[in-house]
Amino acid sequence: MLLVSTEQDHGREPGSEGNFAEYDGETPVNKEPWASDPVDVVPLSCKRPEEEVFEDTHVDALNEMELEKIDQLVSKILEAAETVEMAEPGTEMAVPSVPKEKKTVAMHSIERNVKEKKRKASVKDKDDDFEYDTPEILKTYGKRRKTAAQELPKQKKKAEPKPATKLQKGKQVQHPMQIKDVNCEKYTWKTLKPEVARHYQQFFEMVDDNTYVYWTSENNILGVTRADMKIIVQEQDLDINVVKAYTKMLKKELKERNTQIGLLNIEAAFYTIQHEKKLADFKKEGKNILKDDFKGHEIEIELFLIEELWSNFGYNKVLIPIHHYYSQHYTLLVIDNEKKQFVHMNSMLPPKKEWTKDNQYYNNANWVVKHIRRFIRDVKMTGTIFPGDSQDHENTREKCKGEDSKGEFITEVEEMTEREKEVRRWILDNQIGENDYELVEDLNCPQQKTCSEDCGPFMIHFMESIINGVKPSKKKGEDMRKTILERFAKEECGWSVKRYLAETADAVGEPKKIENVDFK
Secondary structure (H helix, E strand, C coil), rough: CCCCCCCCCCCCCCCCCCCHHHHHCCCCEEEEEEEECCCCCEEEEECHHHHCCCCCHHHCCCCCHHHHHHHHHHHHHHHHHCCCCCCCCCCCHHHHHHCCCCCCCCHHHHHHHHHHHHHHHHHHHHHHHHHCCCCCHHCCCCCCCCHHHHHHHHHHHHHCCCHHHHHHCCCCCCCCCCCCCCCCHHHHCCCCCHHHHHHHHHHHHHHCCEEEEEECCCCCCCEEEEHHHHHHHCCCCCCHHHHHHHHHHHHHHHHHHHEEEEEHHHHHHHHHHHHHHHHHHHHHHCCCCCHHHHHHHHHHHHHHHHHHHHHCCCCCEEEEEEEECCCCCCEEEECCCCEEEEEEECCCCHHHHCCCCCCCCHHHHHHHHHHHHHHHHHHHHCCCCCCCCCCCCCCCCCCCCEECCCCCCCEEECCCCCHHHHHHHHHHHCCCCCCCEEECCCCCCCCCCCCCCCCCHHHHHHHHHHHHHHCCCHHHCCCCHHHHHHHHHCCCCCCEEEEEEEEHHHCCCCCCCCCCCCCC
């Protein structure tokens, strides 16, 4: 037990403050005398100053001069504490007199800096305590609040309407137009340009007869009906008349652009495949092959394939659309005269590892190639002069004109056109042989979706890509139905509100006025 000495023990008058009072409360001073009875007394300082732990991490930021001043102040306090003696029991403790050291301006500045840094540290600790689950009102603690004028632009931005809903993968914005008795839930219709959709909405609502012709060729031989256009919108298998009509448009475009690309009608391969399939079935069944059984197909091959090759073969590329009639599938055969090969493009291939030359569509293309090679052989024959042959093969050739009443070929020797002479000369000068070109399958061409009926649009997309000199893509193949609809809508031979009202107007009354969105 420790005893505290009194003021009398140190020769001081009771009540005298002594020199300790001059520390302005920073050092504990006992102004009241302690009781004289012996009691357990707690010492003035329970913890030595050197044992105190400064937890303030911001003291490290003080400069050397400030630290030196603090050390001097602490050492003087320690010296004064060591002089304190504990009194005997029953006596009072007297506080020794310590000379007062006047505080300088620098010491006051150090104290203020320490207090300020401690205050900032406490503020930072308070902010850290509210890092998680902090109420909204405390999130701006210590931050400068924005004025109402500064908050106004952000409120305006939030109030702006959201953009129109878009389909996945960057597809076009949908429109809400609907048509009675037409399935308008397909991607083709929903992403059609609004002005084009409005055009077809008028057509389907004003015309209810599915046999009504929407588009007709200039000679009125070929037509596309309302039912054919409905099939395009509903993403069903394209009718062959649509493919024929679009091929006719592409041929017209090629003629205007004067490109080095030839394009044959779809009948060229259609009749060739029919002829060869019938021939293969006869052989398989062991039937006798009679010439009369194949006369019709042979004439059609001459008219639609051979005659067309005389005008197109010499181009850099020749496109031959193929309709596999027994499976309702479309593919494209390309004669590539630059690479000297036949290329077959099929949008419905099996996996690469499973593909073989036994593929039925590849075999059909090979049947067409068989007759193209025969054409090359016949042209090369015109460069050989046989005894007794008086025909001028440089300027004339035999042309098929059809069949007579007995089903026999009608051929006539006629003057060749300039284009036909160029084709003949090109084959002879380049020494093209009938077996020089190999048929290859393009295993990297874009593929349609499984179970879709997009083979027709993909084949048309392949043709357009080659004509425009761009690489075909799956995305554009899937969008081809929209391209077909847009192109038909802009055709002069297509349907228009004005023309339709003129056709159906009463003799006495005026035609009904309606908003016109025609493209003509």
